[in-house]
Amino acid sequence: NAEKEVTIQRRSSVLQRVQAIEREHFEQRQADSPKKVVKPLSQVDQEFLKSKIVQGQTQAELQKLKQAERVRAEIAAKEETERQKERAEIAAKEEAERQKERAEIAANEEAERQKERAEIAAKEEAERQKERVEVAAKEEAKRQKERADVAANEEAKRQQAQREEGIKPEWRNNNENTIEQPKMNAEKEVTVQTQADSPKEVVKPLSQVDQEFLKSKIVQGQTQAELQIQRRSSVLQRVQAI
Structure with missing residues (x-):
């Protein structure tokens, strides 16, 4: 809306300048030739001139509009880049947390399995040692009995x-x-x-x-x-x- 108002103000000011020039020319022609009557521009001619003036806005104004559009586009692109960067950082942190949790769970489970295997191996070794001791004791008792019988x-x-x-x-x-x-x-x-x-x-x-x-x-x-x-x-x- 502000741009439209500025455009309208520019057009009206240009039209006012054109009308002032026309009046000045009209007065000058009347002073030079009092018998010749110069009629003011009709409404159609005024609209035609107005459209031409609008079409012929200076290149500087167009460049300003283009520059402002580029600035807005750059700002929007930067904001989008920042949002994407933030989303990527948040996603990376969440993924790192999930991986850390999975690694801790896996490590705890492996520790439990190793503990269970160690306990089972210790029990089996204790059983084997107990059996070896019992067998050795029986054999020794048998040998002692045989030696005693022989003696x-x-x-x-x-x-x-x-x-x-x-x-x-x-x-x-x-x-x-x-x-x-x-x-x-x-x-x-x-x-x-x-x-x-x-x-x-x-x-x-x-x-x-x-x-x-x-x-x-x-x-x-x-x-x-x-x-x-x-x-x-x-x-x-x-x-x-x-």
Whole structure:
């Protein structure tokens, strides 16, 4: 509206100048030739002149209009660029936040999975170690039992051999109250056998379990008479071993 008013004002001012020039020319012609009457321009001529004046506006005014249009276009372009830049920055920040959240969630899930795998592996390793310990304990117990059985058998055989070699047949029918000769023979046999087996070995006393085991084995294969003699010699052997 302001531009239209300015345009109208320009046109009216130009028309006023044209009318003033026409009046001046009219007066001048009347002064030069009083008999010649110069008629004013008709309405049609005035409109024609007005349109020509409007069409012939100066190039400067057109340049100003074009420059103003370019300025408005540049301002609009800058504003649009700024809006696009802001939208892009906001979108980039939101995307970065989403990626960060996704990365944190993935890291937490991976940590949980690793923790679970570590716990499972630790439990499995503990179970395997427990099984190995149990198996090793059973094997060791089995070996100890076998060694104890072998040692007990060997000790029983050794004592039986000592009794058979240390007690002569003629002593079996003598009076049971006479025990000096079997005692001497048993002491001599035990001393000789111990020195021959291991001169440096320290003979330890038999445990209660071993004694009971040997006693049961000896009792099963001996007569009542041999058992009486064995009791006497075994007492002497235990005394010497202690």
